[in-house]
Amino acid sequence: MMKKPTTLQDIADYCNLSKGMVGKVIRNPEQCKASARTRQLVAEAVQKLDYRPNFAAKALTTRRTYCVGILFPAVNSFYYELGIKLDVALARHGYTSLFAYWDVSRNPLQAYQEVFERIRLRNVDAVVTCQHEPFLIGKGIPVIIYGNEYQDVDCVFPNKKDFGVRAVQYLVKKGHRDIGCSGHFPDIRYQAIREEMKRQDLEINEEWFIGGSSYSHGGYEAMQRILSCRHRPTAMIMHSDHMASGALLAAHEHGCRVPDDISILSYDNLNESQYTIPPLTTFDQDFPQGAELIAQVLLNRMDNPESPFRKYSFKMPLIERLSVKDLTS
Amino acid sequence: MMKKPTTLQDIADYCNLSKGMVGKVIRNPEQCKASARTRQLVAEAVQKLDYRPNFAAKALTTRRTYCVGILFPAVNSFYYELGIKLDVALARHGYTSLFAYWDVSRNPLQAYQEVFERIRLRNVDAVVTCQHEPFLIGKGIPVIIYGNEYQDVDCVFPNKKDFGVRAVQYLVKKGHRDIGCSGHFPDIRYQAIREEMKRQDLEINEEWFIGGSSYSHGGYEAMQRILSCRHRPTAMIMHSDHMASGALLAAHEHGCRVPDDISILSYDNLNESQYTIPPLTTFDQDFPQGAELIAQVLLNRMDNPESPFRKYSFKMPLIERLSVKDLTS
DNA sequence: TTGACAAATGACACCGGTGTCATTATAATA
DNA sequence: TATTATAATGACACCGGTGTCATTTGTCAA
Numbered sequence: 001m002m003k004k005p006t007t008l009q010d011i012a013d014y015c016n017l018s019k020g021m022v023g024k025v026i027r028n029p030e031q032c033k034a035s036a037r038t039r040q041l042v043a044e045a046v047q048k049l050d051y052r053p054n055f056a057a058k059a060l061t062t063r064r065t066y067c068v069g070i071l072f073p074a075v076n077s078f079y080y081e082l083g084i085k086l087d088v089a090l091a092r093h094g095y096t097s098l099f100a101y102w103d104v105s106r107n108p109l110q111a112y113q114e115v116f117e118r119i120r121l122r123n124v125d126a127v128v129t130c131q132h133e134p135f136l137i138g139k140g141i142p143v144i145i146y147g148n149e150y151q152d153v154d155c156v157f158p159n160k161k162d163f164g165v166r167a168v169q170y171l172v173k174k175g176h177r178d179i180g181c182s183g184h185f186p187d188i189r190y191q192a193i194r195e196e197m198k199r200q201d202l203e204i205n206e207e208w209f210i211g212g213s214s215y216s217h218g219g220y221e222a223m224q225r226i227l228s229c230r231h232r233p234t235a236m237i238m239h240s241d242h243m244a245s246g247a248l249l250a251a252h253e254h255g256c257r258v259p260d261d262i263s264i265l266s267y268d269n270l271n272e273s274q275y276t277i278p279p280l281t282t283f284d285q286d287f288p289q290g291a292e293l294i295a296q297v298l299l300n301r302m303d304n305p306e307s308p309f310r311k312y313s314f315k316m317p318l319i320e321r322l323s324v325k326d327l328t329s
Numbered sequence: 330m331m332k333k334p335t336t337l338q339d340i341a342d343y344c345n346l347s348k349g350m351v352g353k354v355i356r357n358p359e360q361c362k363a364s365a366r367t368r369q370l371v372a373e374a375v376q377k378l379d380y381r382p383n384f385a386a387k388a389l390t391t392r393r394t395y396c397v398g399i400l401f402p403a404v405n406s407f408y409y410e411l412g413i414k415l416d417v418a419l420a421r422h423g424y425t426s427l428f429a430y431w432d433v434s435r436n437p438l439q440a441y442q443e444v445f446e447r448i449r450l451r452n453v454d455a456v457v458t459c460q461h462e463p464f465l466i467g468k469g470i471p472v473i474i475y476g477n478e479y480q481d482v483d484c485v486f487p488n489k490k491d492f493g494v495r496a497v498q499y500l501v502k503k504g505h506r507d508i509g510c511s512g513h514f515p516d517i518r519y520q521a522i523r524e525e526m527k528r529q530d531l532e533i534n535e536e537w538f539i540g541g542s543s544y545s546h547g548g549y550e551a552m553q554r555i556l557s558c559r560h561r562p563t564a565m566i567m568h569s570d571h572m573a574s575g576a577l578l579a580a581h582e583h584g585c586r587v588p589d590d591i592s593i594l595s596y597d598n599l600n601e602s603q604y605t606i607p608p609l610t611t612f613d614q615d616f617p618q619g620a621e622l623i624a625q626v627l628l629n630r631m632d633n634p635e636s637p638f639r640k641y642s643f644k645m646p647l648i649e650r651l652s653v654k655d656l657t658s
Numbered sequence: 659t660t661g662a663c664a665a666a667t668g669a670c671a672c673c674g675g676t677g678t679c680a681t682t683a684t685a686a687t688a
Numbered sequence: 689t690a691t692t693a694t695a696a697t698g699a700c701a702c703c704g705g706t707g708t709c710a711t712t713t714g715t716c717a718a
Contacts, residue, residue: 005674007673007674007675008674008675009674009675019674019675020675020676020677020678023674023675023676023677024676024677027676053674053675054673054674054675056673056674056675057673057674057675057676058674058675058676059675060673060674060675060676061674061675061676061677062675062676
C-alpha cells in the first residue's frame, strides 16, 4: 500500500529539470541563481507531489543528523521537565531530541555509559547530559553539561553560589537566624550558604547540615533528623523541590506545620511545586531559559568545533509562595 | 580533528575483502556463509578500527530508521513519566525515541499537528501519541494511541470501566455512600462510576459531578466547588493524580482535612503521589507495563502492516495510601 | 585428471540526497 | 555581428550502507 515517497528525481521529471537543480532550488529558493519561473515550477511540484526530503539521505551526505542526544537519569520529574524544555528549545533551532534516560536502580554508571553508547550509534550531532564522566570525552562528539560546572566541556548551570548567598539573605530578611540546609554534599550551595551565614554572623549548627540523597526520600529523611533535634532551626534550605516535598511530608507526619513551625526554602521551582502543601517558596531554575542557553552553546559549538569551552551560568529568580514564614511581622 | 569514522570499506581494505562481504559478515556473523577465518578476521578489524555502522546509510537503503516518534502534550509530569518509560521499553527492542512535546498554551491542536509533521519529516517508523486526530491517519505511518480507545488505530489503554466500578466498590467497602467525581467529561470513567453507584443503590448528587480540566488546577477548582456545597460528599473520585493534588491544596486552604473531612481516591499513581499530603490512594497506571504493551503492539504492526487494528487494555492495581478514610472502623 | 557442485567471495547498481564543475542560454559589450 | 561576461541549468561522482547476481575457489565423485 504505502506508496513510495516523492524524491527529488520525481520533482525533476515533473518539471523537466535535473535532480541537482531541483535540489538547489528546494534548499535555497532565495539566492539559488534559478529563474523565477523555475522556482515557481518547483514550488508547485513540491506542493502537488507532497515532497518531503529524506532525512537519512541528507544526513548521509552532509554528515549532520540534526539530532541531539538528551541523556538524563530516570529519577524524577526534575529531569523530565528539563528534558521537555530542552526538546522545545532545540526544536526551534531545527534539532530533534533523541531521549535516553538511564536506569539508576542498579549500577547507574554502567547504565549511563550504555545509554551513551546507544545514542552515539545514532550519529547524533551532540549530547546534552548532566553528569560528566570520562567515557564522554574524546569520542569526537560534542558534549554539553547542564547543571554542573566542569573545565573540559561546555556547560550551562544555575549560579549556585548566588543561590546560596541570596537564600541566606532572604531568610535573614524574614527574621530567621537559625538556619539549616540539606542536600547532596559536597556542593557549591553548601559552601556558599555557610560562608554567607558567617558573613551574617549567624551561628552554624552542624546538626542542621544534613547530607543525603537529593531526591524526595532524602528530604524526608533529613527532615526526620531535624525534627528529632532538641533545638530546631526555624528554616531549612533544601537543595531541590523534590527534597522539599519529602520534607513537607515528614513534617506533616510529625505534626510539625510548615511554615508556622518551620520554614522551607527550596531550589528548582518544578511545575508541581505550586501544588504542594504549602506551595513552595523556591528559586526558579527557569528551564526554558536554561534550555535556550544550551541550544545556543550547542549551535556555537557546531559552528566552531575548535573554540575554547564555554561556561554559562544564570541567576535564579526567587518565587515567593507560602513555605517561608516572615518572623518580623 | 574529529577523525573520519570507520566504514565498511576501511574494514574491507584492512582484511583484503570486499565491502559487500564485510557487510554481510557484520550483519549476520552466524549464518552468513563466510569461512570461520573470515569471520574472525572481520571481528578483529571491527574491534581494532572501532567500526560503528552509519545509521543514516542503513536507513537510506533499508527504509527503516528504527526511530519512533513520541508525541505528547507538554502539560505535566504524567506524560513525562509515561514518555520516559516508553523510551526505556522501546530501547529494549532496538528502537530510539524521538520526543516531541507540544505546547498547549495556544491553539493546542495546531501545535499538535506541527509537532506531528516535524516528527514525520524525520522518517520515523511509527508514532506513539495519546490523542487521535484526523491528520494522523492516511499518512502511511503507523500510529499507536495510548490512554484512549478508538476504532481505526492500534491502541493501548487502562481499563477505565473497570476503574470506575472498582473505585466505587472500594469506597463503598470503606463505608462511603456520598460520592462525587471530577474529571474531563464525558468520559468512560464518569459513566462507569454512575452506573456502579446506581447498582449499589447510592444516590447520585449532580452537584458532586464536576467536569473541568484534568490538570491540577482543574482539581483545585472542582474541590472549591465541592467545599462550597451545603451538603458535601464524604469521598471524591478524581480522574488524575494531578487533579487530586490540586484538590488537596484547595481542601487545605479551606481548612478541610483529607482524609478526615473528605476522602480522595485517584487515578495514575505518579511518582510524586507518594509525597503528597496525605499520600494518595490511587489506581496505578503501571507505566512500565503499558509501555511494554505499546512496544509489543508496535513491533506487531511493523511485521504485519495490514493486520487488523488491535486494542489492549489492562487493569490498574489499587495502591492504598492515606487519602481515603475507612468510615466503618 | 576432469567435471560437477557447493561454498565463499566479489562486482555493482541502488537508496536519495549534496556539491563541484562543465555546459548551455541569455544579456551586455565591442 | 562577433565577443564576452553572466545567469541558468545539467552531468556526475560521492556519502556508506544493502542486496542481487556473477565469479572464483574448494571438494569430491567419476
